[in-house]
Amino acid sequence: MAAQPDTAVFELLESNVRSYCRSAPLVFTRAKGPHLFTEDGRRILDFFSGAGALNYGHNDEAMTEALVSHLRSGGVLHGLDLYTATKRDLLHTIQDCLLTPRGWDYKVQFCGPTGADASEAAIKLARKVTGRRGILAFNGSYHGMTAGALAVSGARRLRAYGSPGANAETTFVPYENSMYGPFDSLAHLDRLVEEAGSAFELPAAVIVESVQIQAGVFAASAEWLRGVREWTERHGVLLICDEVQSGCGRAGDFFAFDHAGIVPDIVTTAKSISGNGLPMALLFMKRELDVWEPGEHTGTFRGNQLAFITAKIALEYWQNEEFRQHLAENASALDGFARQATQLDAPVKLRWTGMLAGIDFGLGNLDAAARAQALCLDAGVLVERCGPNGEVVKLMPPINTPTDVLTEGFTAVLDVIPKAI
Ligand SMILES: Cc1ncc(COP(=O)(O)O)c(C=O)c1O
Incomplete structure (x- = not known):
């Protein structure tokens, strides 16, 4: 044995x-x-x-080579949000490989290195931009373990030790499909707004995964995603797409919403955005939404230079x-x-x-x-x-x-x- x-x-x-x-x-x-x-x-x-x-x-192989060479050259490892040559290279690559091909005029925010922190940043930013507090999320969603991210995540067990105040600010709507069957979420969204007897108040943002993976692998249809985009636009609500798990090629395209042709207001990424598992999270936002004051969402580990090096190589693969x-x-x-x-x-x-x-x-x-x-x-x-x-x-x-x-x-x-x- x-x-x-x-x-x-x-x-x-x-x-x-x-x-x-x-x-x-x-x-x-x-x-x-x-x-x-x-x-x-x-x-x-x-x-x-x-x-x-x-x-x-x-x-x-290519990532390992680049990491070893950076380490041997005495390159900066921890950079906070100081300007470094490594970060400059990554930003140029993001522009060339992600933004320009999509025609997106976005800005990039380096978050603390987890998907949860990107969720937190996205939620806070949506509140700051719109002046509203509420967030609309979907049953079955998962956006991370910190109190704000849990508040928009659909698992009762996990939310129990989060923040009751933050939890109360989320409205949950069933997703397009789930283990409990299909649901006409788009009609429901309309009813929330249109019924005179509804207590619903317009939220700052809708946060959505284009594929709900933790819920059991449910991919939203292009039509549904376009419907959510249309509803948010119609009501002046921001659309946050969480691409932390479904992004970076997992759903076939770089972003899991690419097939729907939608342009979210804010996109969160982490996990594979660094290319080889080094901690890093990025938030992409439409340029006009970048209303942050300096340091308003900060964090010590936003400058993982090794992750920047491998992220650049990973993004370049998409040109190949x-x-x-x-x-x-x-x-x-x-x-x-x-x-x-x-x-x-x-x-x-x-x-x-x-x-x-x-x-x-x-x-x-x-x-x-x-x-x-x-x-x-x-x-x-x-x-x-x-x-x-x-x-x-x-x-x-x-x-x-x-x-x-x-x-x-x-x-x-x-x-x-x-x-x-
Ligand atoms: C869709 C989604 N959002 C956010 C997160 C949180 O990311 P992290 O574990 O890096 O905080 C996860 C993690 O599994 C996720 O799947």
Whole structure:
């Protein structure tokens, strides 16, 4: 029998709050591309991608080279928001790779390095711009763990220890689709405003994920996203698109709302925006919304120069036709996998878009989903679960995984699904 990994000190000293390690109780030492390696020599295919922070895989060669060279040259590591040559390079790349191709006249805010801080900044900015307090969010949403971000996140359990005051300022509306079925959110939004007996007051902003991943992988339709954009414009409400998990290629395009052709007022990004998992979060806002006074939303760790270096390389990949072609091939392989999975003799539903799939074992049927997750790990594939209670196995491989490796992983997952029922 293989020796058990030595995890005693984690159990002794690390807080009970730890979570992902519980379903993957291995000890990892190295990582390369789509693979993680354990200290006892197992090779694990990473279909979790650091919860969306590793869309370009682990330790990308070009990024590693650039990091080592910066470190060896004595380059600045921590820069607060001082001007550095590294940040200047990144801003030029953002302009060339993201803003100019979309015709966006946006400004860029460097936030504290988490998605939650980008949510906080977006909410505060919307309040400052509009002079209103309320935020409209969607059931099932997830925008981070700080009090303001939790207030616009749809999980009761998580919000319980947040701020009651902030919680009270959010109006929740069901999303276009969920584990509880489809909903006509757009009609509901109209009713909120039009009914004389409604207590609803126009909010500062609507905050929305174009794909609700934590809710169980629900991708909004282009029509719905355009409807939300139209409603917000009609009522002078700002539209914040949270691209923290769904962005950076996860849904197929760079932004998950790209297919809808909408132009949000504010876009939040984190996770894979840095390219290789280094902490960094950015907020993009229409130029006229940049009404911040200096230092009004600050933070010590807004100047992670190493993240700037890798972010620049990652953004440049989007200019590369081969990279885009490979992504399209991988998305097509994922589409093939999902179609095959729907044919299995197993009571599961598949939802997928781009490089993201959810295998839904049914509301309340978390045991089967947990079994599937454990069996995947036995078969050498790391996956996570999402959905209201963890009923959905979520597949998020690095978007640039070699297609044959991707297919190997899909074959293993197809084999696991019926065994988990
Ligand atoms: C959609 C979305 N927004 C915000 C966050 C918060 O990001 P972070 O964990 O970096 O604070 C997450 C994290 O999973 C997320 O999925």
